Amino acid sequence: EVQLVESGGGLVQPGASLKLSCVASGFTFSDYWMSWVRQTPGKTMEWIGDIKYDGSYTNYAPSLKNRFTISRDNAKSTLYLQMSNVRSEDTATYYCTRGTYYYADVMDAWGQGASVTVSS
Amino acid sequence: DVQMTQSPSYLAASPGESVSISCKASKSISNNLAWYQEKPGKANKLLIHSGSTLQSGTPSRFSGSGSGTDFTLTIRSLESEDFAVYYCQQYNEYPFTFGSGTKLEIK
Numbered sequence: 001e002v003q004l005v006e007s008g009g010g011l012v013q014p015g016a017s018l019k020l021s022c023v024a025s026g027f028t029f030s031d032y033w034m035s036w037v038r039q040t041p042g043k044t045m046e047w048i049g050d051i052k053y054d055g056s057y058t059n060y061a062p063s064l065k066n067r068f069t070i071s072r073d074n075a076k077s078t079l080y081l082q083m084s085n086v087r088s089e090d091t092a093t094y095y096c097t098r099g100t101y102y103y104a105d106v107m108d109a110w111g112q113g114a115s116v117t118v119s120s
Numbered sequence: 121d122v123q124m125t126q127s128p129s130y131l132a133a134s135p136g137e138s139v140s141i142s143c144k145a146s147k148s149i150s151n152n153l154a155w156y157q158e159k160p161g162k163a164n165k166l167l168i169h170s171g172s173t174l175q176s177g178t179p180s181r182f183s184g185s186g187s188g189t190d191f192t193l194t195i196r197s198l199e200s201e202d203f204a205v206y207y208c209q210q211y212n213e214y215p216f217t218f219g220s221g222t223k224l225e226i227k
Contacts, residue, residue, distance in 0.1 A: 004163075043205075043220075043221055044218075044220065045207055045209075045218035045221070046218070047209075047215055047216040047217065047218070059214050059215075060215075061215040062215060095164070100166075100169070103169060103170070103211075105152075105211035105216060106154050106166065106169040106170075106211060107154070107156070107164075107166060107209075108166045108175060109163070109166075110163040110164040110165075111163065112163055
């Protein structure tokens, strides 16, 4: 069974940094593109970015590119999202997703999400 | 960015009925559109990709149509498990963008 389990969320102060992790199981992690998507409290879904299966290439939403970094450790089957200089508008639930084998940009598996609240 | 306009935002229907949800892109996205289902306490589920291709495991009462800028998700003969929130997403160009969602509730 494909599973994606996010962790690392919580309450963080504005301007701080936070790193989310997503541990994958049930499939060969190193074969798949992975992405991060967030959902705001108002239910707006926003694509954050993705990373190639070998970690050699990343894409980001332009509005987040300067503050968010996606990485992966294939040996640990883990995806990461490093968030820096967080703002109140980064308050959201963050989802780790897997691209399909043939369509890397179609997300066929989602985690349950990690909640991040940015507040002083 | 490609703007995805999804409508309606809310839809009430009864089991057995059919419903349609629209998703319009601000520019042509070919058929690079996916539909997802969101239910409380469950991981989001990919229903359809490439505009009309059912993902493995998606019941045949779901169908997708359209290309270019106009897309539709249709659910025939609604079942209780179909009452959820549905999102469209374009993956034709970066950054990928989502519709605002349609909440389908039981009438």
